[in-house]
Amino acid sequence: MRRLATFGANSDGGIDRVAFSDANIEALSWLDEMLVEAGFAIERDLVGNLVARKSGSQPGLLPLVFGSHVDSVPGGGNYDGQVGVMGAVEVATVLADAGHTTRHPLEVVVFTNEEGGKTGSRALVGEVEPFELEIETASGYTIGEGLRRLGGDPDRISEARRPEGSMTAFLELHVEQGAVLHADGIDIGVVEGIVGIKRWNVTVDGTTNHAGTTPMDRRADALVGAARFVEATYRTALERPGRQVATVGRLEAEPGVPNVIPGRVGLTLEIRDLTMEGIDDTFAAIRARADEIAESTGLRFSFERFYTSRAAPTDPRIRDVIADAAVESGLSFQRMPSGAGHDAQSMALLGPVGMVFVPSVDGISHAPEERTELDDVVNGSNVLLRTILTLDARGVE
Numbered sequence: 281m282r283r284l285a286t287f288g289a290n291s292d293g294g295i296d297r298v299a300f301s302d303a304n305i306e307a308l309s310w311l312d313e314m315l316v317e318a319g320f321a322i323e324r325d326l327v328g329n330l331v332a333r334k335s336g337s338q339p340g341l342l343p344l345v346f347g348s349h350v351d352s353v354p355g356g357g358n359y360d361g362q363v364g365v366m367g368a369v370e371v372a373t374v375l376a377d378a379g380h381t382t383r384h385p386l387e388v389v390v391f392t393n394e395e396g397g398k399t400g401s402r403a404l405v406g407e408v409e410p411f412e413l414e415i416e417t418a419s420g421y422t423i424g425e426g427l428r429r430l431g432g433d434p435d436r437i438s439e440a441r442r443p444e445g446s447m448t449a450f451l452e453l454h455v456e457q458g459a460v461l462h463a464d465g466i467d468i469g470v471v472e473g474i475v476g477i478k479r480w481n482v483t484v485d486g487t488t489n490h491a492g493t494t495p496m497d498r499r500a501d502a503l504v505g506a507a508r509f510v511e512a513t514y515r516t517a518l519e520r521p522g523r524q525v526a527t528v529g530r531l532e533a534e535p536g537v538p539n540v541i542p543g544r545v546g547l548t549l550e551i552r553d554l555t556m557e558g559i560d561d562t563f564a565a566i567r568a569r570a571d572e573i574a575e576s577t578g579l580r581f582s583f584e585r586f587y588t589s590r591a592a593p594t595d596p597r598i599r600d601v602i603a604d605a606a607v608e609s610g611l612s613f614q615r616m617p618s619g620a621g622h623d624a625q626s627m628a629l630l631g632p633v634g635m636v637f638v639p640s641v642d643g644i645s646h647a648p649e650e651r652t653e654l655d656d657v658v659n660g661s662n663v664l665l666r667t668i669l670t671l672d673a674r675g676v677e
């Protein structure tokens with residue numbers, strides 16, 4: 281971990297190892313060496329992912345795939361992505377040192393440009409669109425140029441796609457990037473999935489009028505309706521069973537002057553949950569509350585969805601294997617959703633996935649102060665190792 285932290289180190293104690301930078305390329309070469317030493321064959325696929333493969337003892341089995349990313353945001357810390365990659369290298373090395381050959385082939389993947397749009401993992405499921413290759417990244421190179429720098433070929437990116445069902449499982453160890461595990465003193469997070477997101481533009485229409493001459497009982501004040509809607513959104517998400525979250529993050533009153541009753545309010549509604557059905561159910565409940573507000577005030581509410589990010593539940597059978605691995609290692613664990621996106625989200629389209637979280641000190645991430653205790657890095661790596669060995673012995677069942 282300390283050596284990895286030197287690639288792209290900055291004066292704040294963090295790293296500027298943005299995707300496609302020299303530091304990114306140098307870190308990958310260093311990882312190549314360790315994986316070769318552990319008996320893996322190395323390649324860069326068409327999207328520049330570092331793919332390291334080792335065959336298993338039983339012919340015909342699909343690989344157990346595990347890994348994460350080593351690129352950072354500008355001014356990032358030393359743990360996001362990196363714990364998962366070093367955990368994977370450690371597992372590879374421990375198995376080699378023990379002379380243990382798994383039944384399944386093993387495949388370590390270090391994904392390209394996680395922080396700038398998950399290019400590496402999304403290409404494996406055919407989701408990278410041509411226009412993305414023109415996007416300029418923090419490295420100064422476009423994504424297309426960057427892929428060439430890593431050894432990929434942007435002209436053939438569609439060939440990077442893997443068929444569904446082409447792996448036994450994918451596992452990712454990652455820092456939580458939230459404060460739950462650290463605050464509660466829990467060793468391991470068994471990730472139930474990466475939450476889906478839907479966002480809407482909501483318009484509340486009333487009547488613009490003179491703030492002095494219009495009596496209170498003759499107003500159709502869109503901002504008053506919007507205020508009730510914000511409260512209703514909060515209450516609905518809080519009081520429904522489940523772990524959905526709902527947020528009004530932006531609100532603009534028109535015309536937005538002190539002496540005019542606002543005739544229109546534009547606001548955003550965002551809902552996140554582990555399933556898209558959960559999001560839709562919460563939305564339906566919030567919308568029903570909006571209808572009630574509209575009826576009692578004479579205002580009109582309209583909803584226009586403008587963003588969707590698919591939920592990616594982890595495989596319940598793998599969650600149980602991870603939980604057992606934690607218990608066998610003498611560690612406490614908690615099942616929890618991931619509020620942030622990860623490469624595992626794309627990999628879930630190829631086969632069953634599992635994710636292991638370790639605590640982030642004070643929940644700080646994407647900053648030089650980001651930290652995970654060494655013991656927790658070791659714990660997470662041990663849970664990853666045990667999970668791989670269990671899945672290798674009995675498959676995903």
Ligand SMILES: [Zn+2]
Binds near residue numbers: 349360361622
């Ligand atoms: Zn990450």
